[in-house]
Each structure stands twice: as structure tokens, then as C-alpha cells.
Amino acid sequence: MVTTGSGFADEREAMVERQILGRGITDPNILEAFRSVPREAFLDEQHRSLAYGDHPLPIAAGQTISQPYIVASMISAAEVKPGDIVLEVGAGSGYAAALMSRIASRVIAIERQPELVKIASERMRRLGYDNVEICEGDGTRGWPEEAPFDAILAAASGSHVPERWIEQLAEGGRIVMPVGKPGAVQQLVKITKSPAGNLISETLAAVRFVPLIGEEGWGDE
Numbered sequence: 300m301v302t303t304g305s306g307f308a309d310e311r312e313a314m315v316e317r318q319i320l321g322r323g324i325t326d327p328n329i330l331e332a333f334r335s336v337p338r339e340a341f342l343d344e345q346h347r348s349l350a351y352g353d354h355p356l357p358i359a360a361g362q363t364i365s366q367p368y369i370v371a372s373m374i375s376a377a378e379v380k381p382g383d384i385v386l387e388v389g390a391g392s393g394y395a396a397a398l399m400s401r402i403a404s405r406v407i408a409i410e411r412q413p414e415l416v417k418i419a420s421e422r423m424r425r426l427g428y429d430n431v432e433i434c435e436g437d438g439t440r441g442w443p444e445e446a447p448f449d450a451i452l453a454a455a456s457g458s459h460v461p462e463r464w465i466e467q468l469a470e471g472g473r474i475v476m477p478v479g480k481p482g483a484v485q486q487l488v489k490i491t492k493s494p495a496g497n498l499i500s501e502t503l504a505a506v507r508f509v510p511l512i513g514e515e516g517w518g519d520e
């Protein structure tokens with residue numbers, strides 16, 4: 300297991316202190332995950348020196364790795380905890396999946412871009428995150444083979460919460476996803492399935508994400 304890249308340990312700790320803890324995220328499991336996963340290892344050579352900046356960065360296939368604070372807020376909102384089975388839609392670089400794998404039992408991360416699936420799968424193997432599975436497909440369909448999920452997080456913004464995610468959510472489970480049009484300001488939404496099966500919906504924050512493209516998302520233009 301690789302936990303520290305060469306020369307980035309101080310920058311990583313400063314990122315945790317200023318961007319995560321400094322903005323009110325205090326869950327020790329989340330802080331420890333951000334301390335242990337080397338963000339620089341999820342970036343290409345060209346962007347590695349910017350790994351601990353307070354912003355998203357480009358990755359392959361014209362996509363992005365999200366801002367660390369946004370990833371931390373989503374993991375916090377989704378109440379990811381030890382023992383959970385988590386579905387992430389929009390694996391991208393694999394960074395968020397790797398972070399959640401430090402807290403949960405297992406993470407299934409779906410990505411629609413084959414190039415990213417290949418890069419992220421190899422990365423997980425190389426870095427030793429063996430409780431993460433990167434799967435290729437349209438994540439708006441969920442991943443019925445591994446359902447039910449305790450938490451479902453989307454790293455791309457849809458028009459609505461896909462019906463299949465609600466079906467594949469465990470009782471007591473949480474969905475956290477951005478909802479809104481591509482290019483516009485979107486709303487980060489949380490849906491909780493009560494033990495009795497009722498759905499509780501909350502709007503958390505204004506965000507900006509790339510589009511969720513698929514059968515229950517936006518079209519691929």
C-alpha cells in the first residue's frame with residue numbers, strides 16, 4: 300500500500316488542515332483518509348505539482364478530478380462509515396473511490412469512459428486499494444449485482460435522481476448527487492431511505508460538476 304508520495308507529505312497535511320478541517324469537516328475517518336491517499340498519484344506528470352491546490356484539475360478524456368473539499372463534503376454528507384458498501388458513479392481518476400475505500404468495506408466505482416477505467420483500474424492495483432472495483436458502464440443504471448448500497452455518490456450532475464439508485468439503496472442508505480443542467484450552477488442533493496423505506500430529500504449546497512451522461516442522465520452531445 301502506497302500512502303505517501305515523495306516530497307508531498309507536508310503539502311498533503313496542509314491541505315487537510317486548511318481545506319478540510321479548516322472548513323469544518325472533523326470526522327476522523329475522513330481526515331485520516333485524506334492524510335493517507337496521495338492525490339498526486341491520481342494526476343498526470345503535468346499536473347502533479349498542483350495536486351494539493353484548492354481546486355479541480357484536468358485528467359484524461361477531458362474530465363476532472365474534483366476539488367478536495369467538495370469530495371470531503373460529499374463523503375461527509377453521505378455518512379460513509381466502516382462496514383459500508385459504497386457505489387460511486389463517475390470514478391474518473393479513482394481518487395474519491397480510493398479515499399472512500401479507506402473508510403468503507405468495499406467501493407464499486409463506475410466510469411463510462413473506457414480510457415479512464417483502464418487508468419484508474421491499473422492505479423488501484425498499483426497503489427494496493429484492493430477493496431475498490433472500477434467498473435465500465437452507464438452508472439445511471441446503478442450496479443444491481445452488488446446492491447444494496449449503504450451510500451451512492453455521484454461525481455457528475457444529473458437531471459434527477461435515477462430511479463434505479465433508489466431501488467438499489469439499502470434501508471437507511473444515503474444518495475448524494477449534484478442535480479442540475481450542465482454548465483449551470485447545480486444543487487447538491489441528499490436522499491435518505493428511512494428504515495421504513497420512506498425517502499427524505501435535502502438540498503445541501505450549490506456546486507458545479509460535469510454532466511452525468513446516460514440512460515437516466517443527460518444525452519451525449
Ligand code: SAM
Pocket residue numbers: 362363364365388389390391392393394395396409410411412415436437438439454455508509510511512513516
Ligand atoms: N470522482 C472522480 C475522481 O475522483 O477523479 C471525479 C470524476 S469527474 C468530476 C466525473 C466523471 O463522471 C467523469 O469521469 C465522467 O466520465 C463520469 N461520468 C459521467 N456520466 C457517467 C455515467 N453515466 N456513468 C459513469 N460515469 C459517468
